[in-house]
Amino acid sequence: MTIDHALTERGSRQSLLPANLSRRSFLKASAAIGGGLVLSLHLPSSRNTARASEAAGFEPNAIIRIDGNGEVFLTMPYVEMGQGTYTAIPMLIAEELEVSLDKVHLEHAPPNEQFYANPLLGVQATGNSNAMRGAWKPMREAGATARMMLVAAAAKEWSVDPGTCRAQGGEVIHDETGKRLTYGALVGAAANMPVQKDVALKSADSFTLIGKPIKRLDTPTKVNGTAIYGIDVRPPGVKIATLAQSPVFGGRVKSLDDAAALAVKGVRQVVRLDDAVAVVADHMGAAKKGMEALQIEWDDGQHASLATEDIARELDKATMSPGAVAQNIGDVDKAMGSAVTRVEASYQLPFLAHAPMEPMNCTVHFRKDECEIWIGNQAIARVQAMAAQAAGLPQEKVIVHNHLIGGGFGRRLEADGAVRAVEIAKQVDSPVKVVWTREEDIQHDLYRPYWFDRLSAGLDDKGRPIAWKNRFAGSSVIARWLPPGFKDGLDPDSTEGAIDLVYDLPNFHVEYVRAEPPAIPTGFWRSVGPSHNVFVTESFVDELAAAAKQDPVAYRRALLDKSPRAKAVLDLAAEKAGWGSTLPEGSGRGVSLQFVFGSYMAQVAEVEVAKDGTVQLRRVVCAMDCGTPVNPNTIEAQIQSGIIFGATAALYGEITLKNGRVEQTNFDSYQMLRINEAPAIEVHIMASTEPPGGMGETGTSAIVPAIANAIYAATGTRLRKMPANPGLLKRA
Amino acid sequence: MAVAIKINGNTHSVDVDDDTPLLWVLRDVLGMTGTKFGCGMALCGACTVQIDGVATRSCITTVDSLGESEVTTIEAIGSTPAGAKIQKAWLEHEVPQCGYCQSGQIMSASALLAANPNPTDADIDDAMSGNICRCGTYVRIRAAIKLAAQSAGNGG
Ligand code: FES
Numbered sequence: 001m002t003i004d005h006a007l008t009e010r011g012s013r014q015s016l017l018p019a020n021l022s023r024r025s026f027l028k029a030s031a032a033i034g035g036g037l038v039l040s041l042h043l044p045s046s047r048n049t050a051r052a053s054e055a056a057g058f059e060p061n062a063i064i065r066i067d068g069n070g071e072v073f074l075t076m077p078y079v080e081m082g083q084g085t086y087t088a089i090p091m092l093i094a095e096e097l098e099v100s101l102d103k104v105h106l107e108h109a110p111p112n113e114q115f116y117a118n119p120l121l122g123v124q125a126t127g128n129s130n131a132m133r134g135a136w137k138p139m140r141e142a143g144a145t146a147r148m149m150l151v152a153a154a155a156k157e158w159s160v161d162p163g164t165c166r167a168q169g170g171e172v173i174h175d176e177t178g179k180r181l182t183y184g185a186l187v188g189a190a191a192n193m194p195v196q197k198d199v200a201l202k203s204a205d206s207f208t209l210i211g212k213p214i215k216r217l218d219t220p221t222k223v224n225g226t227a228i229y230g231i232d233v234r235p236p237g238v239k240i241a242t243l244a245q246s247p248v249f250g251g252r253v254k255s256l257d258d259a260a261a262l263a264v265k266g267v268r269q270v271v272r273l274d275d276a277v278a279v280v281a282d283h284m285g286a287a288k289k290g291m292e293a294l295q296i297e298w299d300d301g302q303h304a305s306l307a308t309e310d311i312a313r314e315l316d317k318a319t320m321s322p323g324a325v326a327q328n329i330g331d332v333d334k335a336m337g338s339a340v341t342r343v344e345a346s347y348q349l350p351f352l353a354h355a356p357m358e359p360m361n362c363t364v365h366f367r368k369d370e371c372e373i374w375i376g377n378q379a380i381a382r383v384q385a386m387a388a389q390a391a392g393l394p395q396e397k398v399i400v401h402n403h404l405i406g407g408g409f410g411r412r413l414e415a416d417g418a419v420r421a422v423e424i425a426k427q428v429d430s431p432v433k434v435v436w437t438r439e440e441d442i443q444h445d446l447y448r449p450y451w452f453d454r455l456s457a458g459l460d461d462k463g464r465p466i467a468w469k470n471r472f473a474g475s476s477v478i479a480r481w482l483p484p485g486f487k488d489g490l491d492p493d494s495t496e497g498a499i500d501l502v503y504d505l506p507n508f509h510v511e512y513v514r515a516e517p518p519a520i521p522t523g524f525w526r527s528v529g530p531s532h533n534v535f536v537t538e539s540f541v542d543e544l545a546a547a548a549k550q551d552p553v554a555y556r557r558a559l560l561d562k563s564p565r566a567k568a569v570l571d572l573a574a575e576k577a578g579w580g581s582t583l584p585e586g587s588g589r590g591v592s593l594q595f596v597f598g599s600y601m602a603q604v605a606e607v608e609v610a611k612d613g614t615v616q617l618r619r620v621v622c623a624m625d626c627g628t629p630v631n632p633n634t635i636e637a638q639i640q641s642g643i644i645f646g647a648t649a650a651l652y653g654e655i656t657l658k659n660g661r662v663e664q665t666n667f668d669s670y671q672m673l674r675i676n677e678a679p680a681i682e683v684h685i686m687a688s689t690e691p692p693g694g695m696g697e698t699g700t701s702a703i704v705p706a707i708a709n710a711i712y713a714a715t716g717t718r719l720r721k722m723p724a725n726p727g728l729l730k731r732a
Numbered sequence: 733m734a735v736a737i738k739i740n741g742n743t744h745s746v747d748v749d750d751d752t753p754l755l756w757v758l759r760d761v762l763g764m765t766g767t768k769f770g771c772g773m774a775l776c777g778a779c780t781v782q783i784d785g786v787a788t789r790s791c792i793t794t795v796d797s798l799g800e801s802e803v804t805t806i807e808a809i810g811s812t813p814a815g816a817k818i819q820k821a822w823l824e825h826e827v828p829q830c831g832y833c834q835s836g837q838i839m840s841a842s843a844l845l846a847a848n849p850n851p852t853d854a855d856i857d858d859a860m861s862g863n864i865c866r867c868g869t870y871v872r873i874r875a876a877i878k879l880a881a882q883s884a885g886n887g888g
């Protein structure tokens with residue numbers, strides 16, 4: 001099967017993947033300068049496949065180079081954000097090439113939209129749990145192809161049949177004669193061997209690396225302080241700047257008095273932009289002190305009275321009119337007419353900031369006719385393009401250095417920070433590192449959209465859902481970020497997790513109403529569509545179970561006859577969690593089940609609700625079928641991470657607007673889950689030989705409804721608006 | 733006026749305002765970027781260093797408050813017995829994800845272990861709840877501290 005098997009299995013993401021998409025990987029071999037074998041590899045995508053065939057040329061977007069010492073260098077289009085990509089993808093090559101993992105080294109991909117496009121996103125970006133899904137087949141094919149060329153070169157040298165040679169541990173071995181040659185000795189000759197078509201890949205039972213818990217390659221520098229993130233770069237002569245952007249979205253600077261700021265020791269310059277002010281100094285301490293001394297008067301503009309309630313009201317209204325039909329199965333209206341019971345509910349999810357631990361930052365050296373940028377970003381081609389525009393320079397005059405990312409979660413798929421830094425740097429003679437304070441970072445994010453969802457269902461006399469209707473309204477991030485991805489009123493992100501449920505729902509109708517909030521910018525947020533849709537659908541399924549007076553697990557299970565993989569993870573999670581056993585007063589268990597990003601996941605959350613309504617998440621049991629688990633070690637870590645991230649949102653996450661301003665400022669008002677609140681987490685990974693699914697974001701979407709459902713079990717109160725509000729959960 | 737501060741066994745003279753937080757002196761003046769900025773308000777722990785062995789938030793510690801005190805940062809914590817054990821356990825359990833918070837986590841954890849060779853869960857909560865990890869590595873942080881404590885107990 002091919003890598004999109006898991007994706008198209010239930011129709012997910014089809015709109016980004018044309019049906020006739022060729023999944024054959026294109027490979028080209030050549031000799032490296034100074035000896036060595038180079039394989040250029042093309043990861044096909046809807047966009048660049050078309051472009052490649054137009055040009056009738058070959059466009060590599062990943063490069064594997066084997067040098068005269070047998071060391072393997074990989075240039076790949078994905079960035080490491082802590083998800084273990086830098087370890088898992090080399091595993092794929094090492095597995096097929098028959099070298100040990102420590103022989104594979106990574107080189108950063110330069111920004112090039114055409115060459116390094118991720119096949120699933122169609123643009124150079126790492127997000128959406130897609131790195132492994134995009135690389136799974138092409139990277140193994142490349143490794144296998146290189147291995148066969150090396151074997152062919154050795155066979156030719158020894159004048160034997162290649163079929164009698166084998167590759168192992170970076171050598172080609174001829175068992176009959178005992179001859180052996182290292183890859184390093186063979187690369188020159190191998191470069192002249194023909195590239196074989198249709199190489200056979202190893203079967204799952206002969207994997208020696210894939211499926212083994214492998215230590216990540218990037219860990220040592222992260223425990224001794226030597227890892228360099230974007231915020232750590234120090235080009236010679238760099239100055240540090242911090243900025244204040246208009247507190248009201250869309251406002252501008254009316255007047256500025258910078259005399260006191262310029263008097264602060266270490267402050268060098270104050271830069272005034274149309275809608276922001278920056279203080280440039282020798283160090284951040286002086287820049288911050290200078291900022292405090294500035295007298296800025298803002299013209300708040302037309303959004304000076306905007307409040308979250310206004311936005312929620314508009315979205316509520318938007319769900320009253322028809323939207324674009326995202327999914328329609330059977331005849332919902334007819335089935336609803338024959339239902340014995342009807343259930344209706346509406347849900348709301350708040351704006352959320354990303355708050356990665358590394359605050360936004362970008363370093364720019366703007367010179368007369370070129371511009372150099374240091375940043376940690378998930379989409380550097382976008383950075384290059386937008387920075388070039390801001391700089392008024394052609395794209396090739398913008399040099400981008402990418403660095404480790406201190407948390408992405410979708411925030412660093414955006415280039416707004418680079419644009420800001422370029423605008424500032426244009427007025428500064430030296431390189432300048434622009435560092436957002438935490439307050440700026442939280443108050444000028446691109447937020448997870450506010451969502452309003454209206455659902456109804458009809459149950460038959462046994463309580464089974466015979467009709468399911470869902471209409472939801474909110475912002476389309478894709479429409480802004482990748483306009484061609486928004487078609488006929490729909491985009492695949494906004495609807496993922498709403499239109500492709502695992503359950504047997506014979507009459508099913510989903511509509512999406514795109515409704516953009518005024519002024520406040522929206523962006524991708526870890527797990528994107530599912531972070532919203534899975535909460536809504538899994539809360540609603542729970543409500544249906546309650547209406548049918550059935551156990552939430554048994555109720556779901558009865559709807560899964562057509563989805564054995566979903567049923568298996570549900571059973572496993574329920575069993576490991578001790579589902580059904582009694583818990584003390586005030587405690588409860590909640591379940592969730594999802595199929596998103598090509599992976600199946602069930603979670604059981606256990607909460608304890610105190611008399612004052614505060615919620616403690618005690619324990620989470622998670623069962624996952626993510627296809628072939630490439631590196632179980634990173635999968636477990638990623639799921640733990642996703643659960644904490646989602647639990648933070650479920651219990652605390654909320655960005656609110658008042659008078660056009662974001663009310664939250666720092667970690668006191670935008671709270672994070674801390675170690676003393678972290679639950680015990682058990683992760684069970686199913687054995688599988690299916691192609692790998694995503695996992696970096698799956699834990700996040702599944703935990704939110706599991707917590708809400710557990711709170712219902714503990715208190716009888718259904719949370720239809722997140723985050724959990726202790727005021728609603730208080731008991732006398 | 734130049735201020736003299738002792739960091740990792742060396743004395744540095746820096747010419748900044750007295751009330752400048754140590755964090756910026758480390759990162760921007762001295763180029764020791766292992767200590768991280770996260771919030772600037774003692775809310776996240778990313779900037780944690782040790783001052784005379786005590787875990788301290790450098791973002792609110794002004795340089796004039798240091799006097800003769802010894803500052804230890806992530807760059808040198810590996811040369812203390814507790815720091816070395818913690819770093820080893822961090823590698824063993826593969827704690828870091830994005831890694832950005834980990835300098836601060838390690839500084840807090842090694843201060844804990846140096847003061848308390850056998851921390852309980854509650855001790856760990858107390859010592860570590862000032863350090864946010866947005867990547868949610870808490871499960872492994874706890875396990876790694878326990879592993880380091882074990883190796884300490886065995887004379888490791
Ligand atoms: S930066 Fe000092 S505690 Fe957050």
Ligand code: FES
Pocket residue numbers: 082357406407828829830831832833834864865866867868869
């Ligand atoms: S490892 Fe990313 S914030 Fe802790």
